[in-house]
Amino acid sequence: MALTLNEVTKSFGGTEAVRGLSLSIPEGEMFGMLGANGAGKTTTFRMIIGLLDPNSGSIEWNNQPLTYKESGKVGYLPEERGLYPKLKVADQLIYLGKLRGMKKKDIVPKMRYWLERFQAEAYEQQKVEELSKGNQQKIQLIAAILHEPELLILDEPFSGLDPLNVEILKKAVVELKENGTTIIFSSHRMEHVEEMCEHLCILHKGEPVVGGHIREIKQNFGRKYLVIEAEFDCSFIKTMDGVLAVEERANGLRLEIRDEETAEHIFEALQGCGRVRRFSLEDPSLNDIFIAKVGASYA
Numbered sequence: 001m002a003l004t005l006n007e008v009t010k011s012f013g014g015t016e017a018v019r020g021l022s023l024s025i026p027e028g029e030m031f032g033m034l035g036a037n038g039a040g041k042t043t044t045f046r047m048i049i050g051l052l053d054p055n056s057g058s059i060e061w062n063n064q065p066l067t068y069k070e071s072g073k074v075g076y077l078p079e080e081r082g083l084y085p086k087l088k089v090a091d092q093l094i095y096l097g098k099l100r101g102m103k104k105k106d107i108v109p110k111m112r113y114w115l116e117r118f119q120a121e122a123y124e125q126q127k128v129e130e131l132s133k134g135n136q137q138k139i140q141l142i143a144a145i146l147h148e149p150e151l152l153i154l155d156e157p158f159s160g161l162d163p164l165n166v167e168i169l170k171k172a173v174v175e176l177k178e179n180g181t182t183i184i185f186s187s188h189r190m191e192h193v194e195e196m197c198e199h200l201c202i203l204h205k206g207e208p209v210v211g212g213h214i215r216e217i218k219q220n221f222g223r224k225y226l227v228i229e230a231e232f233d234c235s236f237i238k239t240m241d242g243v244l245a246v247e248e249r250a251n252g253l254r255l256e257i258r259d260e261e262t263a264e265h266i267f268e269a270l271q272g273c274g275r276v277r278r279f280s281l282e283d284p285s286l287n288d289i290f291i292a293k294v295g296a297s298y299a
């Protein structure tokens with residue numbers, strides 16, 4: 001395992017921000033870290049990069065403790081942005097690259113490569129404060145990856161980006177993973193985590209409440225969902241036996257059902273009523289699991 005957290009605990013005064021957290025993340029994996037606001041994610045990231053010390057437990061990178069001095073090995077895109085508004089993009093990236101042990105002659109070509117890749121080359125000589133939120137986000141991501149870290153922590157890397165730019169950055173992040181970077185990916189956008197990660201952990205009040213392979217987590221969740229779109233009023237289905245919950249959608253219904261037999265009964269009941277555009281039995285989404293485990297107060 002590249003990164004291991006062993007029974008890590010961190011308190012601030014009377015608040016236990018992280019309680020007995022154990023994780024193992026293999027090298028070259030993109031690992032999803034989820035949790036409601038205040039669940040302990042940022043505290044965990046700060047401990048991993050050595051900015052905070054745990055009260056107990058240990059954190060190791062390739063069997064060695066990570067210290068802040070080794071920041072060259074780690075890239076961190078924090079949720080709260082940390083660029084200097086008055087500095088030009090190029091000066092900023094050169095400064096940050098040097099802080100991580102790079103030489104200017106190595107920084108400039110890498111910086112230009114990423115600026116071009118993120119369609120931000122026009123901003124090289126602009127001050128950060130003159131850039132849109134989405135473009136600042138791109139610069140912040142470049143700052144986290146410029147020095148080619150072995151471990152990359154991305155906290156909401158796609159916030160503030162339009163769908164086209166999300167795709168550009170997502171592709172780059174997946175490529176970094178494919179080239180061997182170990183990535184911790186944290187987001188409230190469940191579909192991004194679902195799409196990009198194999199394993200995940202859901203933190204709740206400082207403790208892991210769900211962990212493992214996403215496919216297995218879904219299978220073990222034990223709930224089944226049926227999506228129906230019909231060209232007639234099929235609301236009579238909502239009260240059928242075996243229907244546990246109903247979500248009304250713009251084009252139809254999404255039902256939580258007891259078992260596959262219920263789906264068969266519904267299928268029979270729909271026969272002869274008109275055209276059914278969609279009838280699909282689905283696994284739970286990460287959103288379903290998150291809401292069930294963390295509470296309906298958070299969606």
Ligand SMILES: Nc1ncnc2c1ncn2[C@@H]1O[C@H](COP(=O)(O)OP(=O)(O)OP(=O)(O)O)[C@@H](O)[C@H]1O
Binds near residue numbers: 015016017038039043
């Ligand atoms: N420096 C600090 N001093 C006191 N309490 C803190 C400090 N940092 C975090 N906490 C507390 O620890 C808990 C976990 O906070 P943390 O920022 O790690 O959560 P998070 O999962 O990153 O939340 P979010 O999704 O809102 O960023 C919260 O109750 C928070 O108030």
